[in-house]
Amino acid sequence: MQLIQRNPDLSAYLAADEAIDHHHPLVRETAARLRPPEGGAYAYARAAFEFVRDEIPHSCDTGDQRVTWRASDVIGRRTGICYAKAHALAALLRAESIPAALCYQEFDVVHGLVAVRLPDRDRWDRQDPRGNKPGVDAQFSLDDERLAFAPEPLFGERDHPVLFEAPHPAVLRALRAAPDLDHLVRTLPTALH
Template sequence: MQLIQENPDLSAYLAADEVIDHHHPRVRETAARLAEGVADSYEYARAAFDFVRDTIPHSQDSGDLRVTWRASDVLEQRTGICYAKAHALAALLRAEDIPTALCYQELGVVHGLVAVRFAGAWHRQDPRGNKPGVDARFSLGGERLAFTPDQASGETDCPILYAAPHPVVLDALTSARDRPHLWETLPAAL
């Protein structure tokens, strides 16, 4: 699949905003801690991915009822669904000047992930969190995502790389009272 930048300016994928708030002290502190002792940006990106995937539980898996959406809040509260975890990873990567996009799959509901730019190409990564049947890994040599769309069922990989969260995703997160309410209002398509 060919990935398509929503914005032709690569600097858009380094920007901070209300959601990808990589200038926030909590994001900066976490990024600095993860950067200690790493040799290069690739090692840092892998460490940040592993950190978000493994230390911030997916709220559905853990039973946490809180809904987070801002990267700094995800890092502080240590919970989030796929979109929120993607926001946290994007902030950590952008904090270290690694261009990072938000991207999505349509799997009956919209699933959120990121794409990182290395060696002149985009590479999708899924920090959702592993569990039985899900084994996502950081990889530049072939995708190791949590889910593979079932084309026969109409599931798809969305090729657009967004610099900011898609509005339907952000609206679902910010308007949810709690995770059960969010589950009722997850978007099915972008």
């Protein structure tokens, strides 16, 4: 699939905003802790991915009713759905000057991913920090995508090709409006408009 960089300015994918608050001290401390002594951008990106995937449980897997959406809250509270976990990963990557985009898949609801652009590569590579469980085996990979889910076009499912520099407004609206996980699950976006 051809990914489409929505903003032609690569620096937009390094910016901080309200959700991807990579200037926050907790995000910075976490990034510093994850930074391998040697290994460069690839080793760091993989460590950040594995941290978010493995150390921050997906709220729907645990039943945690707290709704997080700001990267620092996701990291601090150690919970979030796919969008929130994508915000956390994007913030950790951007904290180390690695461009990170938000991207999505459309199933019965929209699923959130991250695309990373490592310095020695001339392309974006999608990663899915959702969290593994039986039947889900997402891995950090640059050459062969190892995402949590593969869309089935026969059922109207699809990969959304656009790489966003900030969370999609429909995603942020749902996260901000939800007082708890049960409400959020009922109001997740079903498409990106």
